[in-house]
Amino acid sequence: AQRVTQPEKLLSVFKGAPVELKCNYSYSGSPELFWYVQYSRQRLQLLLRHISRESIKGFTADLNKGETSFHLKKPFAQEEDSAMYYCALSPQGAQKLVFGQGTRLTINP
């Protein structure tokens, strides 16, 4: 079965504090993993994908195959990071995304 779990529905941190959004997945093969973000009144957009190993807007995510996790991290949160964050996996060879339930991140001033 293919499943993505984001254990936190809501996460609130203060500006300047570190942020970690958790994501665990279940998939028997080698999935491709993504983080998508939806800012207020904007469409869903890609934040980062694990194969590119990029850091976008200060966010990074490391794939841990042993723990089947893909947690999203940022060392110093900014107010503009407030948004809904979705972790997703794409099964090998399939053009589809399996999403987690999402985490609403709020950065307090």
Next chain:
Amino acid sequence: KAGVTQTPRYLIKTRGQQVTLSCSPISGHRSVSWYQQTPGQGLQFLFEYFSETQRNKGNFPGRFSGRQFSNSRSEMNVSTLELGDSALYLCASTPGGADTQYFGPGTRLTVL
């Protein structure tokens, strides 16, 4: 390039009716995927079309169907609407391989 567009943006229907939603992908993109977003179930994959052929299908009843035209535009149809079909329907396009999906703004369907 213009982004993914979806029409209409809002739709109100009654139970038992059918509805057709439209999605125009980014120019040059040949794959279109559809997702249903509800508060209870979150984002769920419906189906994916590439070059007018359905390549992947999610776990939705046969009332949900789709098609893709030669210009890559896609439509999805829901027949015999139920209250539970009320949702935001998103489409996404990619050039065709295992690429980043670019999402449209969605169509908000309300079934009364």
